[in-house]
Amino acid sequence: MKDIILQLSLRSIRIHFLRSVLAALGIVIGVVAISSMGMMGANMTLSVTEELSKMANIVVITAASGSGGGPGGAVGGFGGGSDEKISEEEFQDIQKIAEKYGLVYVVYRESDRIKVGDREGRSTIYGLDEDVMRRIFTLSDGAFPKSTASVIVGPTLAERYELKVGSRIKIGDEDEGVTTTVKVVGILEERGMSNDINSDMAIIGSEKLFTGIYGNEGEYNQVNLILNDINDSQKARTEILEKMNRKKTRVNVQDSSRMLESITSTLGTMTTFVMAIAGISLLVAATSIFNVMMMSVTERVREIGIMRSIGAQKSEIRRMFLYESIVLGVVGASIGAVLSLGIGWIVVLAMVGSTDYFFLPESLLYIPFAMLVGIAVCVLSGVYPAWRAADLDPVEALRAE
Amino acid sequence: MPGDAIIELCGVTKVYPLPAGDVVALDRVSMTIGNGEFVAIMGPSGSGKTTLLNQLGCLDRPTSGDLFINDRNTREMNDRELTSLRLNTIGYIFQRFNLLPLLSAYENVEFPYLMKHRRPDSSGRVGELLAQVGIDRTMATHKPPELSGGQQQRVAIARALVNDPQILLCDEPTGNLDSVTGQQIMEMLTDLNRKGRTIVIVTHDPGVARYAQRIITVRDGRVA
Numbered sequence A: 001m002k003d004i005i006l007q008l009s010l011r012s013i014r015i016h017f018l019r020s021v022l023a024a025l026g027i028v029i030g031v032v033a034i035s036s037m038g039m040m041g042a043n044m045t046l047s048v049t050e051e052l053s054k055m056a057n058i059v060v061i062t063a064a065s066g067s068g069g070g071p072g073g074a075v076g077g078f079g080g081g082s083d084e085k086i087s088e089e090e091f092q093d094i095q096k097i098a099e100k101y102g103l104v105y106v107v108y109r110e111s112d113r114i115k116v117g118d119r120e121g122r123s124t125i126y127g128l129d130e131d132v133m134r135r136i137f138t139l140s141d142g143a144f145p146k147s148t149a150s151v152i153v154g155p156t157l158a159e160r161y162e163l164k165v166g167s168r169i170k171i172g173d174e175d176e177g178v179t180t181t182v183k184v185v186g187i188l189e190e191r192g193m194s195n196d197i198n199s200d201m202a203i204i205g206s207e208k209l210f211t212g213i214y215g216n217e218g219e220y221n222q223v224n225l226i227l228n229d230i231n232d233s234q235k236a237r238t239e240i241l242e243k244m245n246r247k248k249t250r251v252n253v254q255d256s257s258r259m260l261e262s263i264t265s266t267l268g269t270m271t272t273f274v275m276a277i278a279g280i281s282l283l284v285a286a287t288s289i290f291n292v293m294m295m296s297v298t299e300r301v302r303e304i305g306i307m308r309s310i311g312a313q314k315s316e317i318r319r320m321f322l323y324e325s326i327v328l329g330v331v332g333a334s335i336g337a338v339l340s341l342g343i344g345w346i347v348v349l350a351m352v353g354s355t356d357y358f359f360l361p362e363s364l365l366y367i368p369f370a371m372l373v374g375i376a377v378c379v380l381s382g383v384y385p386a387w388r389a390a391d392l393d394p395v396e397a398l399r400a401e
Numbered sequence B: 001m002p003g004d005a006i007i008e009l010c011g012v013t014k015v016y017p018l019p020a021g022d023v024v025a026l027d028r029v030s031m032t033i034g035n036g037e038f039v040a041i042m043g044p045s046g047s048g049k050t051t052l053l054n055q056l057g058c059l060d061r062p063t064s065g066d067l068f069i070n071d072r073n074t075r076e077m078n079d080r081e082l083t084s085l086r087l088n089t090i091g092y093i094f095q096r097f098n099l100l101p102l103l104s105a106y107e108n109v110e111f112p113y114l115m116k117h118r119r120p121d122s123s124g125r126v127g128e129l130l131a132q133v134g135i136d137r138t139m140a141t142h143k144p145p146e147l148s149g150g151q152q153q154r155v156a157i158a159r160a161l162v163n164d165p166q167i168l169l170c171d172e173p174t175g176n177l178d179s180v181t182g183q184q185i186m187e188m189l190t191d192l193n194r195k196g197r198t199i200v201i202v203t204h205d206p207g208v209a210r211y212a213q214r215i216i217t218v219r220d221g222r223v224a
Helices: A004-016 A017-056 A086-096 A132-138 A155-158 A207-214 A230-244 A258-297 A303-310 A314-352 A366-391 A394-400 B047-057 B079-090 B106-115 B125-130 B149-161 B179-194
Strands: A058-063 A103-118 A119-128 A140-141 A150-153 A168-172 A180-188 A201-207 A220-228 A251-255 B005-016 B022-034 B038-042 B065-067 B091-095 B166-171 B198-202 B214-219
Touching: A004 A017, A004 A314, A004 B106, A017 A258, A017 A366, A058 A230, A058 B149, A086 A230, A103 A207, A103 B038, A119 A132, A119 A207, A132 A155, A140 B166, A150 A155, A150 A303, A150 B065, A150 B214, A180 A201, A207 A366, A207 B022, A220 A230, A220 B079, A230 A251, A230 A258, A230 A366, A251 B047, A258 A303, A303 A314, A303 A394, A314 A366, A314 B079, A366 B038, B005 B047, B005 B079, B022 B047, B022 B065, B022 B198, B038 B047, B038 B065, B038 B179, B047 B166, B047 B198, B065 B106, B091 B149, B091 B179, B106 B149, B125 B149, B149 B214
Parallel strands: A119 A201, A150 A180, B038 B198, B038 B214, B091 B166, B166 B198
Antiparallel strands: A058 A220, A058 A251, A103 A119, A103 A168, A103 A220, A140 A180, A150 A201, A168 A180, B005 B022, B005 B065
16 A cells, blocks of 8 residues: 555655765664674673683682692692692592593692703693593694603693704703603693683693602692583582582582673673663664654655545554654665674674674674664654644634645 | 524624634624525624634634534534534635645645545546646746746645535635636636535625625624
């Protein structure tokens, strides 16, 4: 059906083109601001979540202080640098409980002096089962160790000491006269922040190499559990704590899910806050639309009187002005949506540093969301002027010049 | 109430409350207009002619008294019903033509049709009416400001007739026209009356009033 009321609205917009464009521009800016901020927050959350999720499937079990584990001497590294160790017997118990959830393995860890050529420094040395190494690490160069004299190193350490495959490292204090020379056979890919093994600045060798240098065989700094299903995190944690600490507190269990939840929640709050600030621009736009609609009503009082006198219902007058504000809203929001793709992309690139997640639904969702908010703001801004127009007295309206 | 009365006013009073004091525009007006009559309402400026016409056209409600149209008391009607009455039973022709400036001549005539039927005119009635009042197809595409006063009034007459109303209310229909065009418009209205339409015309031009079968004079808000 030919909607003459819509035609009247469109023609009114057309004859006041500049005014309408300026009103719609407010909506364009508002939609771009809200969607860009929303997308920035979403991209930031997605980026951080993925980074943290890499370690969210890891449960770290350390000995509780005073638990009576073996003698220590370990320092540094995640796990609080506790001197307490997990015994072989405790590890066996943990394995029995946790092996259904994923891979359980032990970690030897020590911090020691190292020397590469003339350069000296400190590094964390890890002792791991060779099969475990293959499962949890990825190499950027070389191969995994096959002998007790060979090690793999983290990329940051390799860069700092200019280590390559074939380089040699002296581990231990020369002043004390006890050093072990190992050969670098592989360099790890960057792993980033992690709560199980901070491998980027570490030397990783076999268990035999580690116990050969430091002794303490069967006394582990930590036991790690890599979950098959990230959702088991809480369950595994609870079960290990319940069963291991039944008689006395023997172990502590740390999982990353709570930290992840907390960070995600903080980022969510931040995104909402930033979007609310961006939303202020829509309030300004709403004022502009309201003003344009009121001007339109004032200018068309006589027209309203004519329409009412020849049989147009109040609802049709209301519809005419609401159409006008809806058209301004839809056009403004659509242009805003298209611009949001470009401007949002730039904002995300500048603020997050990566647009890897830009085209994911979680990010793009903010465009239709901002459009809906923009259109809703327009419609709400048009309600009062439309109601006022419909309520005009036809006789008074016909008298208007 | 006469059986053939189409409009009946019983003690209709219209008071405009103003800060300086109430103005009584119509004072207990009672009268009857028969179906098919051609009535002219005359009187000096400010006598209440247009107020009376607005009452007859259901554009305004009386402060007191009753107005019957087709035996229905308009006092008992809500705004929606009054608007429907204006759409279906009454055609209005104004001195200032009052065409919608954003619509073409054709669309202006089609507007009340669309309001009533909720669909475009496929029967050709709009075109026919425009042809009857002397507006050709090219002229029908023009917007009101592009037409002369006479042409605009012809379009307004076509618009008033499009829903085939029983009553035509005309407020100084020739007031803004030259004498030749005014005469043509009056002949058109006379012809419509001959075909059975009730016509009520407000004028202070005796030359126009002579076309009417009956003249009602209004003075100080009262029917003389």
